Amino acid sequence: MTKKSLQEDSWGMGKKMNEDIAKTILVVDDNESNIDMLLAILKEYDVIPSTSGEDALALIKEESIDLVLLDILMPGMDGYTVCQRLKNQPETQNIPVIFITAKSDEESIEKAYDLGGADYVTKPFKPKELLARVKVQLKLQDVLRELNFLATRDSLTGIYNRRKFFQLAEQMYAEASDDLYALMIDIDHFKRLNDKYGHHTGDIALKTITTAISQTLPESSIFGRMGGEEFAVLLKAGDETRAMEIASLLQQKVCEIPINTDGGSTIYCTISSGMACKKGDSTSLDSLLRQADSALYKAKEGGRNRSIFRDV
Incomplete structure (x- = not known):
């Protein structure tokens, strides 16, 4: 490096x-x-x-x-x-x-x-x-x-905060063609984790998971925390197949990482994600992120620990 x-x-x-x-x-x-x-x-x-x-x-x-x-x-x-x-x-x-x-x-x-x-x-x-x-x-x-x-930067995880994410993402959106993809990510059952193991363990989980995602994403990607356990990514991929491969790899990496709780036990987390591509009715960055968020909602409705591509 x-x-x-x-x-x-x-x-x-x-x-x-x-x-x-x-x-x-x-x-x-x-x-x-x-x-x-x-x-x-x-x-x-x-x-x-x-x-x-x-x-x-x-x-x-x-x-x-x-x-x-x-x-x-x-x-x-x-x-x-x-x-x-x-x-x-x-x-x-x-x-x-x-x-x-x-x-x-x-x-x-x-x-x-x-x-x-x-x-x-x-x-x-x-x-x-x-x-x-x-x-x-x-x-x-x-x-x-x-x-x-x-x-x-977000003070807990070190990734871009919401304001910086949108600043960089707007520029990336304006310059990119139809190989640009938005990915909305949510940590599954995060409230349940906080309630059972405490907020300190929740913070450890957030830092551990964001590190894993950061290390897995292509270097040109923009990764930011939107709030709580929700994150957004803007990335370039050659086609939908490659984009979904990246989303699947993120799921795999996250679910393999052990997280140590304050009580000495080890837990594992999963993520759900929704993806959308800059094409069709995506006329702005906000529109693209809304499409990805809609796909994320379907992934959570469908049982979580999965990624869904939003069909235009």
């Missing part, structure tokens, strides 16, 4: 940043002696050097970058332009940029901040100052990621 996928995966089972992984810093400077100096100062980090703005932008598309140290005065594309392009792209706009420059006049510094720079360091470098500024920006990024995690 890559560092990027450790930060956030598509199906929404939130993984916080692994602090044991070295942060990756992109150093952009056309002067190779400056790069050598920065490599020595930043030896505790994974540093990727670049000698031009064009190369830096290409590298950022391929690598997961935590911070950019960016020279302002470079031949061809200068640092201001590189920063502006980074801040104009949703996938790179949150990467902090520290300008490294020999220019110390107020106009240059103001422009650096106006273009989205997080900080600046003047040449010649003062190693301790540079390292301190780098650490501050990386720490700030960790805090922002943590806040984003708390704002977008």
Whole structure:
């Protein structure tokens, strides 16, 4: 698994940043002696050097970058332009940029901040100052990621909360063709489980089951908790047969997982699900989810521990 996928995966089972992984810093400077100096100062980090703005932008598309140290005065594309392009792209706009420059006049510094720079360091470098500024920006990024995690994830299970699910699902729905499927999932007899074994065991069951589902879904899926024991999934599958195979696999994985109760016993849970495809009378995400929910209702009426595809 890559560092990027450790930060956030598509199906929404939130993984916080692994602090044991070295942060990756992109150093952009056309002067190779400056790069050598920065490599020595930043030896505790994974540093990727670049000698031009064009190369830096290409590298950022391929690598997961935590911070950019960016020279302002470079031949061809200068640092201001590189920063502006980074801040104009949703996938790179949150990467902090520290300008490294020999220019110390107020106009240059103001422009650096106006273009989205997080900080600046003047040449010649003062190693301790540079390292301190780098650490501050990386720490700030960790805090922002943590806040984003708390704002977008269900506090118990770690998967997407309802608001974040719909935010991502609306975009996925708008971009997808008729290979998009909605899956509504309900844990069977969950109230009975809570009443018999207690809410702590119920919480363990929720976390265990959502982990199993998250690990089984295709990586491009969006998985969120709608409330209580009900969940929603948006996923892509080649056809109805493949989509139902995925639903059946989820059922199988969940029913095989032992859940330990507070009393020391082991119990097993099952799930019911309803599925619908983006076609026919599905004119919106809400419509698609309602169709899947209707199929879920039929699955529960039919005895639970099953998945039903909603016929259009």
